[in-house]
Amino acid sequence: MRSGFVSVVGRPNVGKSTLVNALVGEKVAITSPRPQTTRNTIRGIRNDANRQIVFVDTPGLHRPRTALGNRLNRLVYGSLEEADAVVFVLDATQKIGPGDRLIAERLQQAKATVVVVVNKVDAATNAEILEQLEAAGTWDFAAYVPVSALERDGTERILDEIDSLLNEGPQFFPTDAHMDQPERFHAAELIREKFLHRLREELPHSLAIVVEEIESRDNDVVYVAATALVERKSQKGIVIGKGGSLLREVGAEARADLERFFGSPVYLDIRVKVEEDWQRRDQALDRLGF
Ligand SMILES: Nc1nc2c(ncn2[C@@H]2O[C@H](COP(=O)(O)OP(=O)(O)OP(=O)(O)O)[C@@H](O)[C@H]2O)c(=O)[nH]1
Numbered sequence: 001m002r003s004g005f006v007s008v009v010g011r012p013n014v015g016k017s018t019l020v021n022a023l024v025g026e027k028v029a030i031t032s033p034r035p036q037t038t039r040n041t042i043r044g045i046r047n048d049a050n051r052q053i054v055f056v057d058t059p060g061l062h063r064p065r066t067a068l069g070n071r072l073n074r075l076v077y078g079s080l081e082e083a084d085a086v087v088f089v090l091d092a093t094q095k096i097g098p099g100d101r102l103i104a105e106r107l108q109q110a111k112a113t114v115v116v117v118v119n120k121v122d123a124a125t126n127a128e129i130l131e132q133l134e135a136a137g138t139w140d141f142a143a144y145v146p147v148s149a150l151e152r153d154g155t156e157r158i159l160d161e162i163d164s165l166l167n168e169g170p171q172f173f174p175t176d177a178h179m180d181q182p183e184r185f186h187a188a189e190l191i192r193e194k195f196l197h198r199l200r201e202e203l204p205h206s207l208a209i210v211v212e213e214i215e216s217r218d219n220d221v222v223y224v225a226a227t228a229l230v231e232r233k234s235q236k237g238i239v240i241g242k243g244g245s246l247l248r249e250v251g252a253e254a255r256a257d258l259e260r261f262f263g264s265p266v267y268l269d270i271r272v273k274v275e276e277d278w279q280r281r282d283q284a285l286d287r288l289g290f
């Protein structure tokens with residue numbers, strides 16, 4: 001069997017998680033238009049005949065402003081150490097900037113082979129795509145692949161490139177597994193995703209979701225108890241919404257996803273709590289599992 005770990009890295013919001021979902025063929029990571037959606041390394045497993053690729057989705061690399069930001073960047077660079085190959089994602093709709101160049105420099109020093117993916121080609125002109133490929137070409141990485149992760153266009157070529165880099169190796173996960181994170185973590189992520197799509201500006205960064213309990217009850221119903229943590233009192237009202245409207249909408253959307261995930265009816269209970277400045281406090285980060 002051939003197998004390996006492939007780290008997917010890049011600036012925030014370039015489409016890493018969308019790409020990992022497309023490559024795995026299942027939703028393993030949440031996505032949103034807000035930068036810094038992903039806050040952990042998420043392993044998505046692709047199984048084919050005699051081949052297993054473990055994609056490691058990572059938080060977007062950025063200039064850190066909080067203790068959380070520091071931890072996330074370290075996590076990404078740490079993931080490179082166990083990687084057999086790296087997929088470096090660029091956004092075709094945005095010019096290559098200092099953030100991309102910094103990552104490129106780090107990757108040139110890494111020992112794993114790097115495949116550059118220019119994503120979001122569906123939203124860019126041909127001229128923009130060419131310019132991007134040309135600019136990135138000066139880095140001299142192993143391959144350059146333009147794709148649309150959203151439309152799953154071009155992703156086969158990424159698999160071909162990765163395939164040529166894999167060696168004989170063990171089967172790391174059962175062949176029916178698509179992800180390795182605990183149920184509670186994935187459930188919390190699905191809830192957070194629904195909030196991210198409805199919240200603006202700073203609030204998405206201030207939000208953390210903790211799932212305290214998942215319990216199978218009578219009639220096959222799965223009971224899920226979650227807490228939404230915000231950093232300030234003023235944020236609590238926004239997350240709840242007028243007359244509880246936002247919480248209700250998010251709850252309904254999250255429940256639909258959770259029911260798909262658990263394959264049974266779900267009763268979802270979300271409470272909102274203030275945990276002052278949790279992003280900046282190491283103790284809070286430890287407790288929240290970062
Ligand atoms: N048009 C277009 N949009 C895309 C494509 N891929 C991703 N997006 C959008 O870009 C936004 C960010 O996508 P994510 O997959 O969450 O990006 P990410 O790189 O994982 O972001 P972080 O986790 O914050 O670092 C979302 O709104 C996606 O729908 C694509 O191929 N085309």
Ligand SMILES: [Mg+2]
Pocket residue numbers: 016017018029030031037038057058059060
């Ligand atoms: Mg992401």
